[in-house]
Amino acid sequence: MKIAICIKQVPGTAQVEIDPVTGVLKRDGVESKMNPYDLYALETALRFKQQYGAELTVITMGPPQAKAVIREAFMMGVDHGFLLSDRRFGGADVLATSYTLSQGLRAAGDFDLIICGKQTTDGDTAQVGAELAEFLNIPHVTSVCKIHGIESDRITVDLDLPLHIHTAEVKFPCLITVEKGIFEPRLPSYKLKLATADREIKVLTLDDLADKDPAHYGLNGSPTQVKRIFPPEHSNTREMWNGDADELSVRLFHFLNDNKYLQQLR
Amino acid sequence: MAHSYKTFAAEDLAALQAICGMERVIPGDQIGEDYTHDELSGTHSRPDVLVKAISTEEVSAVMKYAFANHIPVTPRGSGTGLVGGSVALCGGIMLDLTLMNHFLELDEENMTLTLEPGVLLMDVGKYVEPAGLFYPPDPGEKTATIGGNINTNAGGMRAVKYGVTRDYVRGLEVVLANGEIMNLGGKVVKNSSGYSLKDLIVGSEGTLGVVTKAILRLLPLPKHKISLLVPFPDLPSAIKAVPTVIRASSIPTAVEFMEREVILAAEEFLARKFPDNTSDAYLLLTYDGASREEVDLAWEEAAEICLKCGALDVFISNTQERNESIWSARGAFLEAIKASTTEMDECDVVVPRKHVAEFVLFSHALQQKHNVRIRSFGHAGDGNLHIYVLKDSLDEAAWKVKLKEVFADLYAKANELGGKVSGEHGIGYAKKPYLAESLSTDEKLLMKGIKTVFDPQNILNPNKLFTE
Numbered sequence: 247m248k249i250a251i252c253i254k255q256v257p258g259t260a261q262v263e264i265d266p267v268t269g270v271l272k273r274d275g276v277e278s279k280m281n282p283y284d285l286y287a288l289e290t291a292l293r294f295k296q297q298y299g300a301e302l303t304v305i306t307m308g309p310p311q312a313k314a315v316i317r318e319a320f321m322m323g324v325d326h327g328f329l330l331s332d333r334r335f336g337g338a339d340v341l342a343t344s345y346t347l348s349q350g351l352r353a354a355g356d357f358d359l360i361i362c363g364k365q366t367t368d369g370d371t372a373q374v375g376a377e378l379a380e381f382l383n384i385p386h387v388t389s390v391c392k393i394h395g396i397e398s399d400r401i402t403v404d405l406d407l408p409l410h411i412h413t414a415e416v417k418f419p420c421l422i423t424v425e426k427g428i429f430e431p432r433l434p435s436y437k438l439k440l441a442t443a444d445r446e447i448k449v450l451t452l453d454d455l456a457d458k459d460p461a462h463y464g465l466n467g468s469p470t471q472v473k474r475i476f477p478p479e480h481s482n483t484r485e486m487w488n489g490d491a492d493e494l495s496v497r498l499f500h501f502l503n504d505n506k507y508l509q510q511l512r
Numbered sequence: 513m514a515h516s517y518k519t520f521a522a523e524d525l526a527a528l529q530a531i532c533g534m535e536r537v538i539p540g541d542q543i544g545e546d547y548t549h550d551e552l553s554g555t556h557s558r559p560d561v562l563v564k565a566i567s568t569e570e571v572s573a574v575m576k577y578a579f580a581n582h583i584p585v586t587p588r589g590s591g592t593g594l595v596g597g598s599v600a601l602c603g604g605i606m607l608d609l610t611l612m613n614h615f616l617e618l619d620e621e622n623m624t625l626t627l628e629p630g631v632l633l634m635d636v637g638k639y640v641e642p643a644g645l646f647y648p649p650d651p652g653e654k655t656a657t658i659g660g661n662i663n664t665n666a667g668g669m670r671a672v673k674y675g676v677t678r679d680y681v682r683g684l685e686v687v688l689a690n691g692e693i694m695n696l697g698g699k700v701v702k703n704s705s706g707y708s709l710k711d712l713i714v715g716s717e718g719t720l721g722v723v724t725k726a727i728l729r730l731l732p733l734p735k736h737k738i739s740l741l742v743p744f745p746d747l748p749s750a751i752k753a754v755p756t757v758i759r760a761s762s763i764p765t766a767v768e769f770m771e772r773e774v775i776l777a778a779e780e781f782l783a784r785k786f787p788d789n790t791s792d793a794y795l796l797l798t799y800d801g802a803s804r805e806e807v808d809l810a811w812e813e814a815a816e817i818c819l820k821c822g823a824l825d826v827f828i829s830n831t832q833e834r835n836e837s838i839w840s841a842r843g844a845f846l847e848a849i850k851a852s853t854t855e856m857d858e859c860d861v862v863v864p865r866k867h868v869a870e871f872v873l874f875s876h877a878l879q880q881k882h883n884v885r886i887r888s889f890g891h892a893g894d895g896n897l898h899i900y901v902l903k904d905s906l907d908e909a910a911w912k913v914k915l916k917e918v919f920a921d922l923y924a925k926a927n928e929l930g931g932k933v934s935g936e937h938g939i940g941y942a943k944k945p946y947l948a949e950s951l952s953t954d955e956k957l958l959m960k961g962i963k964t965v966f967d968p969q970n971i972l973n974p975n976k977l978f979t980e
Contacts, residue, residue, distance in 0.1 A: 433827035
């Protein structure tokens with residue numbers, strides 16, 4: 247069984263500042279790390295490797311520095327790594343990113359299963375997994391919170407839907423995106439760091455892809471453009487309520503309910 | 513040093529209310545249950561009055577009244593102590609300092625922070641970090657007050673590299689038993705001017721004076737850090753690697769050891785898996801430094817040393833999420849062990865570093881000898897161990913006997929290895945007999961002499977530290 251895992255390098259801290267004037271992310275001096283959600287995708291795949299002997303390949307798109315997250319995946323037990331890196335891929339929105347990844351995956355090999363994290367911590371769109379599956383013309387399941395098991399040609403999983411859990415059986419090849427917390431991600435191993443120090447990371451440029459039309463990639467292939475990025479305004483409005491516990495608890499419940507802070511529980 | 517105190521009466525209550533006002537002077541029968549104990553189980557005592565002071569002048573006036581009327585005073589912070597240190601065993605006045613919780617001055621040029629004793633430890637770091645400064649002591653109980661930390665000379669995990677609370681106290685304002693206000697030490701870096709009274713106050717557990725202000729020393733904030741979780745086939749091999757790791761070119765910030773049983777208890781307690789639980793024993797190492805390069809050099813050398821010492825692998829925790837997955841479990845060990853049994857008591861001995869392995873293995877062997885469950889984890893890097901004896905299904909009488917026997921063995925062994933009764937929790941009420949046993953007659957005389965000079969009437973936190 248061959249599994250591909252899509253990973254991404256993101257800023258190392260959640261407190262990324264946005265320049266309120268230019269709307270540009272302040273990346274200077276900010277360290278990078280693997281998208282935390284991808285760690286759950288990797289852990290899911292690594293368990294399949296241990297249990298079923300699957301062969302694991304990671305793929306990422308980004309500048310040459312993004313090799314660091316591939317090295318880190320090697321340190322966790324992944325076998326192969328591909329970096330999609332080309333200036334012509336730059337400025338891609340979710341659609342162009344998904345398309346580029348789909349082309350990269352076709353060039354990287356035949357995979358039975360593709361695993362993505364739920365979303366990234368820098369874009370937070372949670373769209374790439376599903377769009378990628380559409381471009382590859384394979385079925386996909388998002389929000390996977392539990393794996394029941396794998397048979398020769400299919401996988402059975404639970405999806406975490408807002409009001410219920412949905413169990414699905416999907417035939418290979420397919421794509422799943424996994425929820426945070428599906429498994430506790432393992433830590434990178436120093437022994438594997440030493441053992442994989444010389445392992446090759448294959449770099450794919452536009453010239454290595456089947457569709458070589460630059461209009462389909464990067465800024466050119468992106469129907470959405472970022473108009474403005476701005477930090478959300480914080481509201482410091484406060485209300486003080488006084489009263490006895492019974493009265494206040496009822497009032498608080500109605501306040502939360504009326505302002506739609508409460509969800510119906512499963 | 514036996515003293516009989518004045519029976520607390522209505523006139524005393526009125527006098528204290530005249531000093532601090534009605535609202536902050538609470539008569540004994542209205543005092544909440546929390547104020548009758550600390551985190552030591554089984555020791556309860558109700559003070560006659562609770563006074564919540566808000567200024568040095570109030571503390572001074574309360575002490576003057578107590579001194580003139582021979583009323584015992586028990587200073588108290590958050591009440592998170594583990595040895596009964598802030599329990600009003602002789603009744604009298606409980607002097608709550610938690611409302612004196614203001615930051616007074618962050619002096620960036622002198623790299624000092626002046627604050628009141630009721631500031632919580634967890635707020636100190638948050639206050640100084642935006643200025644690129646760092647208060648290194650890191651005791652586990654973050655809701656403790658800085659005054660409590662000073663009075664127990666609290667340690668914590670970063671002691672291996674940075675030392676303990678005493679190393680970061682530059683100066684103190686102290687109210688003496690007679691109500692006099694003293695300023696000891698100051699913002700100076702060096703001081704060879706007579707006896708260091710400030711250092712006597714640190715760790716004195718409220719028996720010599722009431723700390724009303726502290727000047728703490730700060731360091732530049734290390735910007736980079738990394739933790740290593742190092743699995744070993746067994747506990748002896750893990751702990752035996754510690755001296756070699758510490759002697760490497762970079763000193764780790766923290767060296768903790770943990771065993772699989774405790775990790776499993778924490779997993780169950782938190783309902784969250786630890787990143788790895790397949791090995792019997794682990795070392796948890798942390799490195800910090802000003803640059804990524806410095807930290808990388810340090811941890812890679814440590815990783816090589818660990819592998820040479822028999823480590824099965826070295827796992828790297830280099831992001832906030834990864835650190836969180838490890839340290840949240842480490843932070844829950846105490847509560848997890850507590851939740852796994854009916855009652856427990858703790859031995860907080862410290863032994864010279866080279867004897868840590870011997871001592872831990874000795875404590876393990878006591879499980880068989882005394883037929884009782886014993887759990888431990890701790891600061892392998894500084895020799896301070898936390899060994900918990902668990903009551904489980906023993907009845908109260910059998911538990912008392914068992915505990916006494918196990919503790920006697922533990923303290924005797926620590927003494928034999930050149931260790932001390934308490935590494936960081938203090939003596940308080942619970943460890944008095946063990947301190948008495950471990951000190952020489954001359955040392956005891958010196959300590960009692962110091963107590964008498966500071967507090968001739970024995971009104972400050974009586975019935976602590978010394979057996980009468």
